[in-house]
Amino acid sequence: MTDTHAAHEVPEAFELEITTPVVLCRPDGRLDPLAAGWSRTPLHRTNLPGGIGRAGAWGRNKRWEYWGIITPTHVVGLTVSSLDYAGVHQLWVLDRETGEVVDQSVIAPFAAGTMLPHSLHTGTVTARRRGFAVEITPGPASVRIQAATDRVRLDLTVEMPVGHESMCVVVPWSARRFQYTVKDPALRVSGRLRMDGIVVDVPADDSWAVLDHGRGRWPYSMVWNWGAGSGVVGGRTVGLTIGGQWTVGTGATENALVVDGRVHKLHDELTWTYDREDWMAPWRVTGPRVDLTFTPFHERVAVTNLVVLAGETHQCFGHWSGHVVDDAGTPVSVDGLVGWAEEARNRW
Numbered sequence: 001m002t003d004t005h006a007a008h009e010v011p012e013a014f015e016l017e018i019t020t021p022v023v024l025c026r027p028d029g030r031l032d033p034l035a036a037g038w039s040r041t042p043l044h045r046t047n048l049p050g051g052i053g054r055a056g057a058w059g060r061n062k063r064w065e066y067w068g069i070i071t072p073t074h075v076v077g078l079t080v081s082s083l084d085y086a087g088v089h090q091l092w093v094l095d096r097e098t099g100e101v102v103d104q105s106v107i108a109p110f111a112a113g114t115m116l117p118h119s120l121h122t123g124t125v126t127a128r129r130r131g132f133a134v135e136i137t138p139g140p141a142s143v144r145i146q147a148a149t150d151r152v153r154l155d156l157t158v159e160m161p162v163g164h165e166s167m168c169v170v171v172p173w174s175a176r177r178f179q180y181t182v183k184d185p186a187l188r189v190s191g192r193l194r195m196d197g198i199v200v201d202v203p204a205d206d207s208w209a210v211l212d213h214g215r216g217r218w219p220y221s222m223v224w225n226w227g228a229g230s231g232v233v234g235g236r237t238v239g240l241t242i243g244g245q246w247t248v249g250t251g252a253t254e255n256a257l258v259v260d261g262r263v264h265k266l267h268d269e270l271t272w273t274y275d276r277e278d279w280m281a282p283w284r285v286t287g288p289r290v291d292l293t294f295t296p297f298h299e300r301v302a303v304t305n306l307v308v309l310a311g312e313t314h315q316c317f318g319h320w321s322g323h324v325v326d327d328a329g330t331p332v333s334v335d336g337l338v339g340w341a342e343e344a345r346n347r348w
Contacts, residue, residue, distance in 0.1 A: 064079060064080065066082075077300070079126050087106075106131075141157055152195050154193055182212075185228050231338055253269060273286075289324060320335075320337040
């Protein structure tokens, strides 16, 4: 069966571009109206006052850093997250040649051993729990990612050029429920990966990192699509971040094309078409400025069922083709971008 998640045929939405620093929450924990909008660099101070009786209450706060990394030989997914009542962390590695997967996931009650700074790149992200250790350290023009499990070790440096732009946006479901996300695709990464004792170099000229930084207060149940792509097309560095379902009705999207470090904001909701009975079949994503096909080469399935915390994610890795129209009205090819497309269903 093919699922189609369609955008309404309406004129391009208006989203306020934020150009000066803002605070995400008011003192009572509700969304500050001045924070609703998007920016090209992280300008939100993502304070999330907690405690029972505050707007949103304890347990609804969700904080995470996700790094998706694709090299010529491997795919890496690294997650550090706090859901208030639990820290949920994962280091997932795919050997692209053999198809072997190493997956180490841990859950820390009440997010013990987890440190996530309030705002992006303002401090070190750490997670430590029984054979699982992560340290993500921001610098002035790079981010160092170190991680270790019984079978995998990472030591990577992600280039963060001064002046490059990312897709930063607040998605407001209500004054009590909202999400601030930063999507940063097409970042060059280098370093070393060790898997089962075998060391592999990560070459900067053909390895890509994508950041998903999230801070917010979520409804208990949510479904989303997310796609990302990175690469060089026609001599230009091109990045792609597109979403679906979770932003419908909010007036905000996380959709953007990034060309040589410049964000071209896509305000419209997009139509996602894919087969939930055959996730490896090509996906289609379309909209007024978007005509994309995604062809997978690997599917990652993650299922969690811990009563309060439950979810199912189908994340397919592959290549993008097609085009996106930039802010000047010019179609930009994305043929050959490497990345992923996913559907996630969560109760958390």
